[in-house]
Amino acid sequence: MEARLVDKLPREPGWQYEPKWDGFRCLVFRDGSEVELKAKSGKTLNRFFPDVVEAVASLPVRKLVLDGELLIAVDGAFSFEALQMRLHPAQSRVAKLAREQPATFVAFDCLLGVKGRALLAAPFEERREALEALFARIGGRDDIALTPYTRDVRAAGRWLTSRNVQTDGVVAKRLDLPYEPGERTMLKVKRLHTADCVVGGFRYESSSRLVGSLLLGLYDDAGLLHHVGFTSAIPAAEKPELTKRLEKLIAPPGFTGDAPGAPSRWSTERSAQWEPLKPKLVVEVRYDHVSGDRFRHGTKLIRWRPDKSPRQCTLEQLAPMAKDGRRAATGIRM
Numbered sequence: 001m002e003a004r005l006v007d008k009l010p011r012e013p014g015w016q017y018e019p020k021w022d023g024f025r026c027l028v029f030r031d032g033s034e035v036e037l038k039a040k041s042g043k044t045l046n047r048f049f050p051d052v053v054e055a056v057a058s059l060p061v062r063k064l065v066l067d068g069e070l071l072i073a074v075d076g077a078f079s080f081e082a083l084q085m086r087l088h089p090a091q092s093r094v095a096k097l098a099r100e101q102p103a104t105f106v107a108f109d110c111l112l113g114v115k116g117r118a119l120l121a122a123p124f125e126e127r128r129e130a131l132e133a134l135f136a137r138i139g140g141r142d143d144i145a146l147t148p149y150t151r152d153v154r155a156a157g158r159w160l161t162s163r164n165v166q167t168d169g170v171v172a173k174r175l176d177l178p179y180e181p182g183e184r185t186m187l188k189v190k191r192l193h194t195a196d197c198v199v200g201g202f203r204y205e206s207s208s209r210l211v212g213s214l215l216l217g218l219y220d221d222a223g224l225l226h227h228v229g230f231t232s233a234i235p236a237a238e239k240p241e242l243t244k245r246l247e248k249l250i251a252p253p254g255f256t257g258d259a260p261g262a263p264s265r266w267s268t269e270r271s272a273q274w275e276p277l278k279p280k281l282v283v284e285v286r287y288d289h290v291s292g293d294r295f296r297h298g299t300k301l302i303r304w305r306p307d308k309s310p311r312q313c314t315l316e317q318l319a320p321m322a323k324d325g326r327r328a329a330t331g332i333r334m
Helices: 050-057 080-085 091-100 124-138 153-161 236-247
Strands: 003-005 015-020 024-031 034-038 063-074 103-112 144-146 169-174 186-190 193-204 211-219 225-231 282-287 300-304
Touching: 015 124, 015 153, 024 050, 024 103, 034 050, 050 091, 050 103, 050 144, 063 080, 103 124, 124 144, 153 169, 193 225, 193 236, 211 236, 211 282, 225 282
Parallel strands: 003 186, 103 144
Antiparallel strands: 015 169, 024 034, 024 063, 063 103, 169 186, 193 211, 193 282, 211 225, 282 300
């Protein structure tokens, strides 16, 4: 079952609002001693999350099917990068990570009740009741958790704006609808954040000598400017004048810390083809996710900030509010 991206949460009665977690979507199957974790692709995740397999196998329930999300908390904040590190070919490495950074499965739907009754055709309100009955039976624990919810749209709206909440947004679900695999009957609104960044370099378009993207940087405590991402949301009409402006500022090194082209999972064939700039320009951008002190996706250019000093653009803007423990990392009681 999928969610359709919308700009605003529905406000009429009959909706339930839940956090949208930034993890790996996962279906959990238990049949006696057999446990299966399945990704959205249909592939098994068992070998990458042996800790979750063990947790599910320990539940006092012989059969169940749950829909939810795999999360890993690092220093009190959920880390998508830590999840990706689990997808390692060496089983010894996976086992080590599972010990050092155990995962949590957060359940948000129940497709097979504790008495073995299939619930796909049941309305979501009934499936939620079955989910709560299951957790009343298994009790509170860190490795398997029940997602919180609200039916107050104002409270859900606060989840979208609070800096204390480590989520990807809010999902809205109709209480009267069945579970429909592949259908986008749920709605989602994503949390969006802004940051002021130094323009440490730029890339030309692949087919012209006009600017194609701006390379963004932030300073660390030592005064080093690190490459953290890019924005290519530049209006076509502004590109000729902006290109002239940027070319006047071309000067190495551009970035004094991590620079574009360094080996990483973000690297592309064109990663090394960029022009360094003097750190004079500041832009405000909107982003959705941060992973390893970098924007995971491209950002949206909001405005230029001539009023902002480049040295004021620091990595602290990307730091989450750290909390203790896996449960507290959400900022929402689970």
